[in-house]
Amino acid sequence: MDRKRLGVVVDGSFTAGLTVRLDPGQSTEDLQIGSFMVVQGREYTYFCMLSDLQLRTSDARLIAKPPQGFTPFVSRVLSGSATYAMAVVKPMLMMPTVDVRDDSRQLAGQTPEERGVMSVRTIPMHYAELVEATEIDFRTVFGSPDKPNHFVFGQPLTMNLPICLDLGRFMERSSGIFGQTGTGKSFTALVVLAGILRKNVGSTLIFDVHDEYAYGKESEQKKWVKGLKHLFGSKVLVYTLDKAQSNRAGRPADGILEIGMNQIERADVILMAQELGLTATASATIGLLEDRFNERWLTELLAMDPESIKAFCAEKGAHQGSVEALQRKLRELQRREYVRESMNANLLDEITLALENGKHVILHFGKHNSMMDYMLVSNLVTRYVRERWRKRTEKYEVSKQAADRPRPLMITVEEAHKFLNPEIASQTTFGTIAREMRKFHVTLMVIDQRPSGIDSEVLSQLGTRISGKLADERDIDAVLTGVSDRSALRNALASLKLRQEVLVVGHAVPMPIQVRPRNYDAEFWAEVAESPVSVAEDDLEREKRELFGA
Amino acid sequence: MTERIGEIIETDSFMFVAESFTLNRPPALGSLVKAQAGGDTWVYGVVAFGETVSVDPGRGAVRRSRPDAYDEAVYTRHPELEHLLHTKFTVIPVGSRAGARVSQRIPSQPPPMHYSVYACAPDEVREFSERRLYLRTLATAELPAPVEHVLAAHLTWAYEQRGGDEAWLEQAALEVAGLLQQDVERLLAVLYAVDPEA
Numbered sequence: 238m239d240r241k242r243l244g245v246v247v248d249g250s251f252t253a254g255l256t257v258r259l260d261p262g263q264s265t266e267d268l269q270i271g272s273f274m275v276v277q278g279r280e281y282t283y284f285c286m287l288s289d290l291q292l293r294t295s296d297a298r299l300i301a302k303p304p305q306g307f308t309p310f311v312s313r314v315l316s317g318s319a320t321y322a323m324a325v326v327k328p329m330l331m332m333p334t335v336d337v338r339d340d341s342r343q344l345a346g347q348t349p350e351e352r353g354v355m356s357v358r359t360i361p362m363h364y365a366e367l368v369e370a371t372e373i374d375f376r377t378v379f380g381s382p383d384k385p386n387h388f389v390f391g392q393p394l395t396m397n398l399p400i401c402l403d404l405g406r407f408m409e410r411s412s413g414i415f416g417q418t419g420t421g422k423s424f425t426a427l428v429v430l431a432g433i434l435r436k437n438v439g440s441t442l443i444f445d446v447h448d449e450y451a452y453g454k455e456s457e458q459k460k461w462v463k464g465l466k467h468l469f470g471s472k473v474l475v476y477t478l479d480k481a482q483s484n485r486a487g488r489p490a491d492g493i494l495e496i497g498m499n500q501i502e503r504a505d506v507i508l509m510a511q512e513l514g515l516t517a518t519a520s521a522t523i524g525l526l527e528d529r530f531n532e533r534w535l536t537e538l539l540a541m542d543p544e545s546i547k548a549f550c551a552e553k554g555a556h557q558g559s560v561e562a563l564q565r566k567l568r569e570l571q572r573r574e575y576v577r578e579s580m581n582a583n584l585l586d587e588i589t590l591a592l593e594n595g596k597h598v599i600l601h602f603g604k605h606n607s608m609m610d611y612m613l614v615s616n617l618v619t620r621y622v623r624e625r626w627r628k629r630t631e632k633y634e635v636s637k638q639a640a641d642r643p644r645p646l647m648i649t650v651e652e653a654h655k656f657l658n659p660e661i662a663s664q665t666t667f668g669t670i671a672r673e674m675r676k677f678h679v680t681l682m683v684i685d686q687r688p689s690g691i692d693s694e695v696l697s698q699l700g701t702r703i704s705g706k707l708a709d710e711r712d713i714d715a716v717l718t719g720v721s722d723r724s725a726l727r728n729a730l731a732s733l734k735l736r737q738e739v740l741v742v743g744h745a746v747p748m749p750i751q752v753r754p755r756n757y758d759a760e761f762w763a764e765v766a767e768s769p770v771s772v773a774e775d776d777l778e779r780e781k782r783e784l785f786g787a
Numbered sequence: 788m789t790e791r792i793g794e795i796i797e798t799d800s801f802m803f804v805a806e807s808f809t810l811n812r813p814p815a816l817g818s819l820v821k822a823q824a825g826g827d828t829w830v831y832g833v834v835a836f837g838e839t840v841s842v843d844p845g846r847g848a849v850r851r852s853r854p855d856a857y858d859e860a861v862y863t864r865h866p867e868l869e870h871l872l873h874t875k876f877t878v879i880p881v882g883s884r885a886g887a888r889v890s891q892r893i894p895s896q897p898p899p900m901h902y903s904v905y906a907c908a909p910d911e912v913r914e915f916s917e918r919r920l921y922l923r924t925l926a927t928a929e930l931p932a933p934v935e936h937v938l939a940a941h942l943t944w945a946y947e948q949r950g951g952d953e954a955w956l957e958q959a960a961l962e963v964a965g966l967l968q969q970d971v972e973r974l975l976a977v978l979y980a981v982d983p984e985a
């Protein structure tokens with residue numbers, strides 16, 4: 238297939254990328270930073286990312302004193318000669334050129350590896366041609382919709398063809414979805430989650446604090462979109478904290494989640510130190526309480542009168558003022574509608590069992606959607622579930638029976654920095670999961686608009702990163718923590734549009750690429766939904782009316 | 788066969804000088820001419836300089852006009868000037884022809900002394916200038932005049948001979964731009980001079 242020539246390689250290095258002199262007449266404005274391009278070397282063809290564009294002049298006088306008032310003829314001749322442009326492209330993958338010359342050979346095999354695509358080990362010589370990537374080039378590297386775990390995630394920014402995520406690899410390690418507010422993180426997550434459910438790659442546990450994943454939400458175009466419960470029916474179990482919400486039309490819940498004070502541990506409370514206004518001594522004080530009362534520490538603390546506080550302090554050497562302050566502040570927990578004095582583990586077991594059996598669980602917060610509710614419940618549930626997965630894994634390691642092999646589990650958390658900021662990442666279950674990688678077959682999908690608030694050790698463990706536009710330099714740095722070719726990718730990130738354009742880097746794609754995620758719309762729902770869902774517009778409108786009485 | 792316009796009076800590998808058959812009328816600056824080099828071989832060159840001087844280098848020209856007789860009248864009154872003065876032009880060889888084969892390499896032999904120089908017909912100009920490698924030869928030659936003027940003159944002349952071929956002019960200008968890109972003042976001098984839109 239003929240590719241449009243853009244220029245020739247004139248300089249470069251393996252580390253910094255190839256510098257390409259653009260052909261006269263090739264305007265920089267027709268090229269987009271971050272786009273996918275091809276360099277045709279003699280032995281190998283290189284799949285590259287456009288990382289920079291530079292304007293040059295051959296004579297410093299053109300800079301010092303730009304000539305004025307020339308005709309189009311003169312400016313046409315000057316551009317491309319004395320004034321010219323350079324492109325910097327970063328080769329990421331390569332493939333033998335003999336195979337690229339033949340479309341059918343180029344597309345043979347199911348995966349890029351089978352087609353002979355390999356990571357770059359060298360660079361082409363001078364005057365290798367930079368050409369536009371064709372549809373076949375894109376398909377060679379990114380498109381394998383027929384592979385079991387491959388899911389069409391979106392399309393390139395400049396073409397209409399499928400870009401796939403390898404969801405198996407996506408779930409193998411923790412991942413992140415980043416971007417400023419409004420870039421489409423939640424919608425992107427919905428697309429990915431729908432893919433995981435559809436392809437049955439593993440189980441997912443979703444903490445739906447903003448009320449968007451279970452029952453969908455209203456988009457900024459004022460369209461009501463379907464939630465995962467609508468699309469996947471009984472495959473998805475929704476547990477809600479908000480009793481009142483549980484039986485509204487169009488929002489079926491499978492259970493009400495309550496937690497017992499006996500289930501709340503020191504780590505859960507310390508995680509909320511800021512929200513509760515706890516002092517530095519709180520942790521030590523809770524330690525003393527736990528020593529004395531075990532899992533009843535919170536119940537006992539809240540029941541203490543001044544006398545028993547005094548007695549406890551005398552016995553354990555605790556500071557009376559600290560205990561009193563702690564008691565006062567933790568009353569906040571007691572007041573939560575969903576917090577009971579004592580609960581057995583049945584409900585958490587039920588949730589865990591459902592996950593083990595291949596269902597997906599969404600925790601719905603309803604009106605209990607303060608950061609405190611979110612952090613308390615998410616950490617507690619996650620701790621419980623991870624513990625079960627740890628035990629399963631240990632059992633599997635002993636028995637080595639395929640039947641004992643834990644099902645991959647991915648936990649989705651919005652506002653991830655709340656659990657993974659550098660101060661507390663080392664203490665939360667989420668931090669532990671992120672750091673231990675896939676040891677126990679549990680991974681996270683963290684969603685956050687401020688990745689710089691997340692511990693860098695956690696960030697560097699992320700296998701796949703999907704990021705929309707970010708303005709803050711620190712956030713851009715954070716997203717690319719531990720990634721190679723950072724400078725190329727940084728530019729690719731900076732050049733994204735504000736909405737529904739992302740850069741995908743890492744495990745789930747053969748090489749970094751800018752993608753427009755699929756529209757999360759009726760067409761998409763019809764494709765992924767298990768049971769045929771009615772996605773007619775008026776149907777959605779009716780649900781909306783019932784919900785809001787509008 | 789085109790018109791004989793001069794006879795070679797100085798010749799070496801990189802340039803030759805011919806005396807023009809018409810006094811005061813050397814071929815146009817920048818025009819393509821060809822010199823007989825024996826049999827059916829020819830040397831193509833670009834006119835880079837033209838001058839009219841005294842035949843005897845020891846005796847410079849003096850004033851001949853009078854208030855009632857000047858310009859053309861000077862020659863009518865002094866027919867001997869035809870013998871005292873001569874017009875010479877300098878040509879930079881940029882290619883050759885052997886039979887039907889045209890090459891844009893500098894010929895291995897200079898054209899012979901006292902052989903004839905001819906003008907080139909438009910078809911021949913078109914044929915020769917189709918490829919533009921010779922522009923590099925011209926731009927890098929040791930010229931008796933500033934390179935930008937010679938190049939500008941040649942481009943404008945060839946553009947007209949080719950019947951106002953703008954595509955050719957733009958390509959040629961791009962080539963020149965590549966050659967002169969280190970020296971923008973010269974480059975701009977060429978571009979402004981050849982600009983058909985100006």
Ligand SMILES: Nc1ncnc2c1ncn2[C@@H]1O[C@H](COP(=O)(O)OP(=O)(O)O)[C@@H](O)[C@H]1O
Nearest residue numbers: 418419420421422423424456457737755756757
């Ligand atoms: N894949 C998509 N399909 C449909 N609409 C989208 C998509 N991505 C973004 N949008 C639009 O952008 C808006 C913001 O997306 P959202 O996911 O809520 O952003 P964020 O979670 O980053 O704040 C949505 O309301 C929707 O209108």
Ligand SMILES: [Mg+2]
Nearest residue numbers: 422423424447
């Ligand atoms: Mg969101």
